[in-house]
Amino acid sequence: MKRVFNFNAGPSPMPLEVLEGMKEDLTNFKNTGMGITEISHRSKEFQDMLDETKALLRQLMNLSDDYEIVFIQGGGTMQFLMTGYNFLHTRAAYADTGVWAHKARNSAAFFGEVYNANSAEDKNYSYIPDTCEIRPDTDYLYICANNTIYGTEYWKFPEVDVPLIADMSSDILSRKIDFNRFDMIWAGIQKNLGAAGVALAIIKKDLLAKARTDIPEFLQYNIFVKKDSTYNTPPVFCIYSLNRMLHWIKNMGGLTAIEERNKVKAKLIYDVIDESDGFYKGHAEKASRSRMNVTFNLANADMEKDFVAKAKENDFIGVKGHRLVGGLRVSLYNAVTPEAAETLAEFMKEYERVNG
Structure with missing residues (x-):
């Protein structure tokens, strides 16, 4: 079997040993006589896998008990929308480091005032600004931790007195950092952690307490927490692929x-x-x-x-x-x-x- 050198920006490669190990589960997952794409999301086998996936994330990220973990369809585009819809009450700050921060900011603008806390536009987004200007009554600061288009990455995260929300889609679990300093982290898994089709969201309970509840249920983070990511049929295979990748990272040495x-x-x-x-x-x-x-x-x-x-x-x-x-x-x-x-x-x- 020929395998090329895959340097795509996403979806991206998965380890061959992980792909090889998934073969049996595609036809007979946990001796159920059904493949992973066939099992019910209400089954014990799926619930056990979901619980294990969250436990692996907590272990690898050294997360405190202050966080909830949910899995949501719709990828980054849905998260651009949901972060603003849930947490923007007065105004929100966005670090202007490139296209994906723009998209998040523009989606949030449907729900309230948004502004740039800084900008790297003056040098065609070739750097990460080292300061942020936060206005009064700001609900949160939103950053994109790694900017795939311009090739920049945060090596020092902002120190601010408002909740910090980070899109970590393209560098999550690629290095050891203090994840507990963030109020929310979300990431599409298709670059570092599995197959395209799901975003994971890790949200501090204190921030969840401030989330809006007067919006459609499917767009409420609290509903996904309450229903343990099964408000509707979740992307079972994507969560499973994340599970396999987390085991691989753990086996590699964390x-x-x-x-x-x-x-x-x-x-x-x-x-x-x-x-x-x-x-x-x-x-x-x-x-x-x-x-x-x-x-x-x-x-x-x-x-x-x-x-x-x-x-x-x-x-x-x-x-x-x-x-x-x-x-x-x-x-x-x-x-x-x-x-x-x-x-x-x-x-x-x-x-x-x-x-x-």
């Missing part, structure tokens, strides 16, 4: 080991960029560089198109930059192996030798 692995991968690619004497031009400022998404340019669009074509010929998939900014992008999510990053780094060096 977040400490995963972080070291991700450091190695990012360094391999950034070193090629930094040592290319300008042949490769990184977009993000060094202090704000993402480990998950390495963004860079070549001399012109034609050369970038050629790079993508030559990369595909060598089984490197997904290295074209986002359509909004162009250029090139290498995504190095948890399941991307160090060997894949090393092989790509060698390809980049050879491409520079031939075309430089």
Whole structure:
């Protein structure tokens, strides 16, 4: 079986050993005589799996008992809507670090006043601003922890006196941080933690107590907590894929080991960029560089198109930059192996030798 080097920005690769291990469960999950996509979400087998998934998250993230964990369909777009609908009472602050923060802010604007607490637009979102201006009566500050399009990532989180909500879709469980400092974390799982189709939301109980209850039930976080993510039929397979990925992370040595692995991968690619004497031009400022998404340019669009074509010929998939900014992008999510990053780094060096 041929496997390519998958550097897509999402959905992204899953470890081959995880995929291989899922085969039996597709036809006979827990000796039920039914596959994981066939079992009832009201069954004991599903409930046990759901409980285990939440327990693994709590363990790996070292979460206190102050948090509820729910799983919601609709991906990031639904979370852009729900965060504002539930928690925006007067006004909300958004850290302006790129497209996904814009989308969240614009969705929340349907429900109240929103404003930028800062902005990196002046340098084409190539850095993470180090200050936030919070206005009186602000309900929360919303940040996007890792910006996939521009290749920037928070290495120091804001210190503010209002609830902090973080979209961690593209760097969740890629490194060890204090997750308990956030009032809410949400993430689509399809980059680091499983198959596309569900977002996990981790919400502090104190924040939940402030959530609106005069809105449609399906858009209330408290309803998902009350119904234990089964208000309607949940995305069973997606939650199962998350469960398998959490076991894999635990078996790899937890977040400490995963972080070291991700450091190695990012360094391999950034070193090629930094040592290319300008042949490769990184977009993000060094202090704000993402480990998950390495963004860079070549001399012109034609050369970038050629790079993508030559990369595909060598089984490197997904290295074209986002359509909004162009250029090139290498995504190095948890399941991307160090060997894949090393092989790509060698390809980049050879491409520079031939075309430089």
